[in-house]
Amino acid sequence: MTKSKHQAVGVDIGGTGVKAALVDVKTGELLSDRVKLPTPEGGEPDAIRDAVVELVGRLEAPSGTPIGVTFPAIVRHGRTMSAANVSKAWIGLEAERLFEQALGRDIHFVNDADAAGFAEDHYGAAKDASGLVIMTTLGTGIGGALIYEGVLIPNAELGHLEIDGYDAESRASNRAREREELSWEAWAERLQRYYTHLEFLFSPDLFVVGGGVSKSSELFLPLLRIDTPIVPAKLRNNAGIIGAAALARGV
Numbered sequence: 545m546t547k548s549k550h551q552a553v554g555v556d557i558g559g560t561g562v563k564a565a566l567v568d569v570k571t572g573e574l575l576s577d578r579v580k581l582p583t584p585e586g587g588e589p590d591a592i593r594d595a596v597v598e599l600v601g602r603l604e605a606p607s608g609t610p611i612g613v614t615f616p617a618i619v620r621h622g623r624t625m626s627a628a629n630v631s632k633a634w635i636g637l638e639a640e641r642l643f644e645q646a647l648g649r650d651i652h653f654v655n656d657a658d659a660a661g662f663a664e665d666h667y668g669a670a671k672d673a674s675g676l677v678i679m680t681t682l683g684t685g686i687g688g689a690l691i692y693e694g695v696l697i698p699n700a701e702l703g704h705l706e707i708d709g710y711d712a713e714s715r716a717s718n719r720a721r722e723r724e725e726l727s728w729e730a731w732a733e734r735l736q737r738y739y740t741h742l743e744f745l746f747s748p749d750l751f752v753v754g755g756g757v758s759k760s761s762e763l764f765l766p767l768l769r770i771d772t773p774i775v776p777a778k779l780r781n782n783a784g785i786i787g788a789a790a791l792a793r794g795v
């Protein structure tokens with residue numbers, strides 16, 4: 545295999561930013577700088593599409609390089625079926641086709657937390673784990689991924705569990721922490737409730753916690769009292785990019 549056979553582009557669309565890089569899917573390392581644009585105001589399909597095209601263009605990847613794209617919503621058969629932190633115009637949209645037409649080639653299209661979970665399971669914090677791994681991303685929303693013995697079970701919308709009458713991400717996401725200016729201790733109380741509930745429902749073997757805030761994990765993970773091991777993501781904010789690329793290459 546030539547070196548380029550291990551390369552793929554990963555694009556990670558989030559509620560706050562759109563990021564992309566060229567990835568070595570053998571090692572899970574970035575081969576280029578990470579390029580980034582803010583998620584366009586309102587999160588409308590055409591504006592996000594244009595941001596993706598611009599970022600992919602900036603990477604100047606060799607032609608024919610596979611492209612994986614993540615999206616912060618339920619993704620079924622190429623359609624986006626929900627829209628918690630982007631425009632409602634995405635609901636039911638043939639989003640995979642929208643990006644393919646704009647980029648002029650096929651893409652692999654996947655939920656953002658699923659891509660991040662796949663990457664952590666394959667190259668990162670859950671590389672040596674067995675049994676059930678639950679990845680949660682604490683960001684604008686809460687993303688969830690279930691990976692059992694290396695197999696991804698897609699579209700686990702764990703951020704939308706109803707807990708104490710609230711949509712979980714509205715209280716326990718990193719955005720909720722920032723919006724309400726919660727102390728780490730106050731936020732950890734909400735996370736305690738959230739992870740205890742997940743633990744009760746799924747009996748996982750490992751929790752991996754991602755999202756940008758995972759770089760400060762020492763400020764809140766040690767405050768949690770749960771039986772399941774809980775570790776910060778290793779690939780940090782690049783997990784979505786790396787997972788998208790790996791899935792596009794069929795790793």
Ligand code: BGC
Pocket residue numbers: 558559615616617618626628629655656657658681683684685686687688701703704713
């Ligand atoms: C969405 C999920 C997404 C998560 C993280 C949630 O609001 O419903 O699909 O994975 O945010 O972006």
